[in-house]
Amino acid sequence: MSPDTALLPLCVALAILGLLATVVFWRSRRAARGRILQGAALTLTPVALYLTGLLRMVWDAVVALVGWAGRLAFSPGVWVGFALLAVAVVLWVVGGLLVRRSHLRSGTAAAEGRDRAPAVGRGAAPAAAQAGGRRPAQGRGAQGGGAQGKQGQGQQEDPEMAEIEALLKSRGIE
Known part of the structure; x- marks a missing residue:
C-alpha cells in the first residue's frame, strides 16, 4: 500500500473535521477570536504537511521505527x-x-591549606598562647567537637576559635 493512498484521504478528513469544529465554535461564540484563529491554523496543518512532503517523511520514520521494533523483539x-x-x-x-x-x-585539601596559611600569618599562635597556653591545632585533629575541647579531654583547639577567644579576652569578655 502506497503512503499517498492513505495519507491524502486522512489529511482531507482531518481538515474537514477541523473546519467543522472551527465553524461550530465561531457560531456559538463560546471561544475567543484568538482560539477560532488557532482552530483554523490547526485545520490547515495536515494539508500543508502533505503538500510539503513532511507528512511522507514522518510516515517513513514511523514505518522504520515499527520495523525496527519488530526486529528488536526477535533478535x-x-x-x-x-x-x-x-x-x-x-x-x-x-x-x-x-x-x-x-x-x-x-x-x-586546598581549602584547608588556604585556611591554615593566613591564620599563621595573622598571629594565631600568640593568640592561642594568650588564650590558654595551647598551640593551634594542626591537621585533621583540629576538627574535634568544641564541647569536648572545653571539657578538658585533651583535644586540641581549632586555631580560629583560639584567635576568637584571645580577642574576646583582650576586650574583657569571657
Whole structure:
C-alpha cells in the first residue's frame, strides 16, 4: 500500500473535521477570536504537511521505527547491543561520580591549606598562647567537637576559635 493512498484521504478528513469544529465554535461564540484563529491554523496543518512532503517523511520514520521494533523483539543481537549500551551508561555515570569525588577531595585539601596559611600569618599562635597556653591545632585533629575541647579531654583547639577567644579576652569578655 502506497503512503499517498492513505495519507491524502486522512489529511482531507482531518481538515474537514477541523473546519467543522472551527465553524461550530465561531457560531456559538463560546471561544475567543484568538482560539477560532488557532482552530483554523490547526485545520490547515495536515494539508500543508502533505503538500510539503513532511507528512511522507514522518510516515517513513514511523514505518522504520515499527520495523525496527519488530526486529528488536526477535533478535538476540539487538538485546546484546542494548545490554552493552546500558553497561556503557553505568560506567559513564560511575566515572563521573569518581571524578567529582576526587575533585571534592583535592578542593578540600586546598581549602584547608588556604585556611591554615593566613591564620599563621595573622598571629594565631600568640593568640592561642594568650588564650590558654595551647598551640593551634594542626591537621585533621583540629576538627574535634568544641564541647569536648572545653571539657578538658585533651583535644586540641581549632586555631580560629583560639584567635576568637584571645580577642574576646583582650576586650574583657569571657
